[in-house]
Amino acid sequence: MNAESHGPGVAPDAPAQNISVKIFGVGTAGVTMLEAMQHGDFAGAKFAVINADPSSLGASSAPEKIHLETKVLRGLGTGGDPDRGRELAESHFAQLKSSCAGSEVVFIIAGLGGGAGTGIAPVLARAAKEAGALVLAFVTLPFDCEGNRRQAQAVEGLAHLKASADGVISLPCQTALKLIDENMSVVDTFKTTSQLLLEGARGVWRLLAYRGLIQIHFADLCAMLRDRHGESCFAAVEAAGTTRSRDAVEKLFAHPMLNGGAALADTDAALVSILGGPDLTMSEINRVMEQIKEQCPRAQIMMGAAVDEKFRDHLAVTLIASRRAVADKAKAAPPKNGTKPAAEDSPGFETELLHQTTTKKPGSRITPPMPALSAEQREQILTQQSGKGGRGRKAAARMRQATLPLEIVSKNRFDKTQATIHNGEDLDIPTYIRRGLNLN
Secondary structure: OOEEEOOOOOOOOOEOOOOOEEEEEEHHHHHHHHHHOOHHHHOOOEEEEEEOOHHHHHOOOOOEEEEOOOOOOOOOOOOOOHHHHHHHHHHOHHHHHHHHOOOOEEEEEEEOOOOHHHHHHHHHHHHHHHOOOEEEEEEEEOOHHHOHHHHHHHHHHHHHHHHHOOEEEEEEHHHHHHHOOOOOOHHHHHHHHHHHHHHHHHHHHHHHHEOOOEEEOHHHHHHHHOOOOEEEEEEEEEEEOOOHHHHHHHHHHOOHHHHHHHHHOOOOEEEEEEEEOOOOOHHHHHHHHHHHHHHOOOOEEEEEEEEOHHHOOEEEEEEEEEOOOHHHHHHHOOOOOOOOOHHHHOOOHHHHHHOHHHOOOOOOOOOOOOOOOOHHHHHHHHHHHHOOOOOHHHHHHOOOOOOOOOOOOOOHHHOOOOOOEEOOEEOOOOHHHHOOOOOO
């Protein structure tokens, strides 16, 4: 960790470095969360909102409003379809990139599961990276009660976002319910989850904006986070009094967002922001960091500590734990104990394509000609089939109609269409089968 120490004569609330930060609220949820931000806590940052729905933009106080629109949407938004949001953002890609130009860090605030935030956020992240910014996304995932469709769209959108942004901090709203009183109203519940997510953004902002007693260089922060494309978990806690450092550590490791501290075992990078008043002591900083190091034995840890007069007798600790994307770790890690990875146990579509050349060809559909039989042999065969000895051909003619060995042909794109029913009959079934006719 490359850190700088500053003497007591340095003003604690001065910017640490001249870093250009721009914060985007994307989609209706993102615009609402950006509006709920205490902008004084993010003094010096630029703010912008992006949405396909003009009504939410009109209620925002952000100085820059980007309305993504096409003639097809006619001002009606994306209709909850992320594909529409993605196509819309792609058609305005140059505008998004221009809006990110000159920013060294871009924060993306969004709620996943709908159409605008889920579809636009990954494209905005890619535009910001092409503009040269370090891109960090802070997103919420839907409650379980919001339905399977929004859940599935959120999972897919999160995968796209992790592939585009340098780091993603996600807050599953269902997990946040552990921190919420069961008697809390719906409106207050959504406000609380939004504030929890913004705590993560505020913790990163403190690392960038506060002139710290222990300061993190922006170049080191970029080297640690850039191109990780991973998902992060976070926790922000506060404590007061003489035992504030001990209380803060206990709250930190009991935080639901860290799964009781279990989420820290696999992390390989951690950002720690410690903020206290002028009475903050070095022993308190050491006590907090020693406990975090024990929980993250394999992680590269970067810590920043700052002093703010408003935090006298208080201590605020924000921990952001990250690990690289699962795909990268799967490539790097060899199988343990000689066992095959899960992907090899159940071959996927790509494996089937690779082995198509080795599959057996189906048998020929050409029926060989019937061998020549004498009249006596034919009569004997018919008698055996009838099972009644002297009826011969008449008995054979009364045999039950067998199912013809016809190949079932797929309907291709009509396979999922509804059957054609007329007067209670399925007209898609051949007539001779519906009417029980014998074909001679």
